[in-house]
Structure formats: C-alpha cells, structure tokens
Amino acid sequence: MKIQQLIVGGMGVCCYIASCPATKKAAIIDPGGDIPKIIAAVRKNGLAVQSIIATHSHPDHVCGVAELQAAIATPFLMHQDEATFLANPEISHYFAMFGMGEAPTCDRTVVDGETIAVGDEAFTVIHTPGHTPGGMCLLSGDDLLTGDTLFVQGVGRTDFPGGSFDKLMDSIQRRLFALPDHTKVWPGHGYGGSQSTIGAEKRGNPFL
C-alpha cells in the first residue's frame, strides 16, 4: 500500500490517501477539510477512490466527508460502534460547534478483524476504543494508521464523551504494541511528529 499524508483543516488533521500501486484504486482516510487539496492529490496521481474511511467520528476528522462525496461519489465507512455512538443526539452538538449542520451518514460499518479492500491491497480493522467507543486503527502490511488513538510521543484525549483512559491504554498496550516493532505509525495529528514506529513509541512515548 502506498500511503500519502496530507495535513488538512483548522485542527491539523493528518488525512491519508492510501492507494494500491497495481490498480491505482485508493481509499481516503479522515478527510477533515481542505477537500480541494485532497481531490487535487487524487487526480494528480490518477487514482480511483473506492472508499472514504473515518478512524473515528470526531468533526475534525469527518467534516469534509459530505463535500468529498459530492465530488467523488463513494461510500463512507466507520466502525459499527462509532456509527452507534454518532447516532446519539447528544453527540450532534459537536458538529454544530464545527459549523456542520449534521454528521455525515455512514454507508457501511465494519468490525474488528474485517478487511477493507483497496484495489489488490487491503486494510485490516483493529478496534481501539478509548478516545471514542468505536475508534479504529487500520493495518496494511507494515503501515498502521492510528487516528487519535496513538500519536508520535502522545496518546489521544479521553475527556470527550464516550472516552475512557483505561480502554485507551488497553487498546494501545494489548492491540497496537502486539504488532512488530518496525510497524510504521501514521498518526491522526502530527503533534509530536508526523511518523513513527511501534518500537519507537514503546521505548519513548511518555504516556505509555
């Protein structure tokens, strides 16, 4: 899988364009704004987008989904538990805060262990609750997209609705740190850096 990282939106979200070199099929992960920039990158590389995926439903990661779908008609995926969480009316005020009328509609839900095809390649879903109930990381070969679960030298906040520090720690320690040390970490924000490895985070992340 080829991974391209773009920093988008007012919150500095790391959006990813993941593509299969053989078929030029692609997935867009966390389109949190700057949609023209994302579309330009897709067109420049001659990619056909198969899916839009959210690592979790926070507005900074999904606020560009509707605009992106208007330009590139393609299904929007998230974890099943996140879709349930997002359907709760109490969560919707976050979208108003970000100037969004309503949350984007999820077209397909996925669960832990499920694969999402990207041409001849695929992501495997790793459910990592803690930052949100249905947060997930996406693994393809040595590439791991960690959303707001694990950052370079940091971890996601757990003080938002549905957050749990214990669950976040369990997700990172039991699921992510079980992966080989050389696994590349692609975070949901570049607070401490834009790329790392599981081994570097095991050794140096002050939160773990």
Ligand SMILES: [Zn+2]
């Ligand atoms: Zn978040």
Ligand SMILES: [Zn+2]
């Ligand atoms: Zn975020």
